[in-house]
Every structure is written in C-alpha cells, then in structure tokens.
Amino acid sequence: MKYLLVPLYVYSWISIFNILAKSQRKTWVLVYFLATAATLIPAPLIEFRYYTIPFFFLILHSHVDDDRSWLLMGILYVAINIFTIYMFLFRPFSWVHETGVQRFIW
Structure with missing residues (x-):
C-alpha cells in the first residue's frame, strides 16, 4: 500500500526535471536535485516547511x-x-x- 504512490513521485520528479531543463543549465538542475534530496531524505518528518525552499527555487527558476x-x-x-x-x-x-x-x- 505504501508504494502505491511511487509512480506519481517518479512522474513528479521527471516533470520538475523537464520544466527546469528548459530554462536552466544541466549543472544547475543537478545541483538543485542534489540539494533538494539532501534536504528531504534525512528529514525525520514530512512537513511542508521542508518543501518550501526547494519549491521557491523551482518557481523562481522555471520562468513560468x-x-x-x-x-x-x-x-x-x-x-x-x-x-x-x-x-x-x-x-x-x-x-x-x-x-x-x-x-x-x-
């Protein structure tokens, strides 16, 4: 049951990658993903505050x-x-x- 949302997570990561790849260099996108993973993976709880900084960077650098x-x-x-x-x-x-x-x- 807990692995039911894995396809949605993979789709989300690929979608974010594609959005950023249109407007940023590959090095920036790689650093963004590494920094986001370094923030979210060791987090003891899943809370909105852990997602705010990566989300703000995504919005600011995606050129919507x-x-x-x-x-x-x-x-x-x-x-x-x-x-x-x-x-x-x-x-x-x-x-x-x-x-x-x-x-x-x-």
Whole structure:
C-alpha cells in the first residue's frame, strides 16, 4: 500500500526535471536535485516547511509565463495558508504530560 504512490513521485520528479531543463543549465538542475534530496531524505518528518525552499527555487527558476499557472499557484498558496490558520486557531490539542493547550503549526 505504501508504494502505491511511487509512480506519481517518479512522474513528479521527471516533470520538475523537464520544466527546469528548459530554462536552466544541466549543472544547475543537478545541483538543485542534489540539494533538494539532501534536504528531504534525512528529514525525520514530512512537513511542508521542508518543501518550501526547494519549491521557491523551482518557481523562481522555471520562468513560468502563463497567467493561468500563476493564478493556480496563487489560489494554492491562499488555500494552504487558510488551512494552516484554521488548524492553528480551531484545532488545539492537549498532551497528558504537558500543561495547557497545545497548538499545531509547521
């Protein structure tokens, strides 16, 4: 079951590689992938904060000119921020060994 999404991951990496290969040199793309792998592989948890810097570099260096893509990206940013604020404000939790209410944020 846990390997069911492997084809999607491979497709995503190939898609990112093709997007960057159109506008960047091969050395830059190789360094980008190595730096991203060095950041994500040893990460103990899968959280959005580990993906933000590689994502920002991808967006900044892919030279997207399509207005529809920018609009979709903006909507995605707003949706993720609304979800994060909702989780922080309205989904507190408590632990037995900690006093008070805890809040989730990444």
